[in-house]
Amino acid sequence: MVAVAVLGLATGSSAQLQYGFYNGKCGANDVEAVVQSVVRARFARDAPIVAYLLRMQFHECAVNGCDGGLLIDGPGTEKTAVPNLSVKGYDLIADVKAELERQCPGVVSCSDIQILATRDAVALAGGQPYAVRTGRRDRRQSRASDVVLPAPESTAAQSVAFFGNLGLSPFDTVLLLGAHTVGVTHCSVIKNSRLYQYGGRAGVTDPALDPYYAFVYKTWVCPNTAASDNNIVFLDDQWSALRLDNNYYKLLQSNRGVLPADQNLYGDWSTRWIVDLLANSDLFPSIFPQALIKLGEVNVLTGAQGEIRKVCSNFN
Numbered sequence: 001m002v003a004v005a006v007l008g009l010a011t012g013s014s015a016q017l018q019y020g021f022y023n024g025k026c027g028a029n030d031v032e033a034v035v036q037s038v039v040r041a042r043f044a045r046d047a048p049i050v051a052y053l054l055r056m057q058f059h060e061c062a063v064n065g066c067d068g069g070l071l072i073d074g075p076g077t078e079k080t081a082v083p084n085l086s087v088k089g090y091d092l093i094a095d096v097k098a099e100l101e102r103q104c105p106g107v108v109s110c111s112d113i114q115i116l117a118t119r120d121a122v123a124l125a126g127g128q129p130y131a132v133r134t135g136r137r138d139r140r141q142s143r144a145s146d147v148v149l150p151a152p153e154s155t156a157a158q159s160v161a162f163f164g165n166l167g168l169s170p171f172d173t174v175l176l177l178g179a180h181t182v183g184v185t186h187c188s189v190i191k192n193s194r195l196y197q198y199g200g201r202a203g204v205t206d207p208a209l210d211p212y213y214a215f216v217y218k219t220w221v222c223p224n225t226a227a228s229d230n231n232i233v234f235l236d237d238q239w240s241a242l243r244l245d246n247n248y249y250k251l252l253q254s255n256r257g258v259l260p261a262d263q264n265l266y267g268d269w270s271t272r273w274i275v276d277l278l279a280n281s282d283l284f285p286s287i288f289p290q291a292l293i294k295l296g297e298v299n300v301l302t303g304a305q306g307e308i309r310k311v312c313s314n315f316n
């Protein structure tokens with residue numbers, strides 16, 4: 001199993017995914033082109049969609065696999081679990097699904113739409129275009145109690161172990177957290193752990209945070225009042241906030257990572273060399289997709305398993 005994971009070979013259901021699975025299955029329509037055109041139009045007016053979709057792919061695939069479970073509405077579903085309350089982008093998936101249902105009803109799964117849409121947004125944001133295999137099916141189950149995701153305070157070892165359980169390597173882990181090169185967090189996530197109560201001690205700021213950044217956050221972005229909880233903080237600095245570049249890793253090198261889980265990748269010798277490699281080279285935009293592809297094939301349903309939903313937010 002270890003050798004299989006290292007070599008990245010497909011096992012189980014993921015072995016049944018195929019490039020171009022939908023070719024010829026949607027009349028004369030090109031399914032991947034339909035997805036791409038909807039994503040492109042959205043990206044043109046709402047570039048943060050790339051952040052929404054990346055985070056969605058993570059929260060989707062890391063919980064029971066890439067099975068569309070996150071998309072289901074209703075009490076007690078994955079969507080209602082606390083870490084998912086700030087996930088966005090469901091409307092884009094619904095738009096793509098509605099368009100595909102018009103063209104060929106009951107053919108394209110919601111879980112494939114998530115993977116294809118993320119792929120297209122990543123390329124629009126500066127990532128290297130990449131091919132993905134399709135043929136996923138949607139699970140007829142979605143439970144909030146299954147949602148276990150890493151805490152923002154995760155150590156590097158905890159992050160590596162989390163992704164290790166999904167069959168991904170330490171290198172993949174550092175690559176995947178590079179998704180934080182786009183998007184934001186909220187002050188509430190970092191106020192205690194980094195700014196005002198480091199180590200549970202009142203008034204203490206995380207010594208691993210660059211003092212100038214700490215000053216800026218404490219003074220302007222996240223002042224120590226409840227009113228600032230919903231203020232946003234760019235995970236990468238705001239000038240490259242929506243570019244899929246390696247600036248995130250450069251920030252870690254200068255103690256400017258935002259989440260503890262980000263900065264911890266640089267604080268731990270076992271992952272620091274990967275951060276350095278990605279910060280000091282142009283590799284990231286071209287190899288990030290390889291980790292996303294692996295994440296996108298975790299524990300998929302194929303063949304006769306699950307269903308093809310008519311509406312992504314409801315079971316058939």
Ligand code: HEM
Pocket residue numbers: 048050051052054055057058086088150151152153154159176177179180182183184185186189259261
């Ligand atoms: C140890 C692993 C991870 C932790 C602890 C973590 C934690 C977080 C937290 C706390 C936020 C901010 C949420 C908010 O304030 O609304 C966030 C945002 C984000 N995460 Fe992660 N994350 C991890 C891994 C990943 C992975 C693997 C991806 C995708 C491949 C990802 C993509 C994103 C994106 C794009 C955002 C910004 C979302 C937006 O702007 O709306 N994260 N993450």
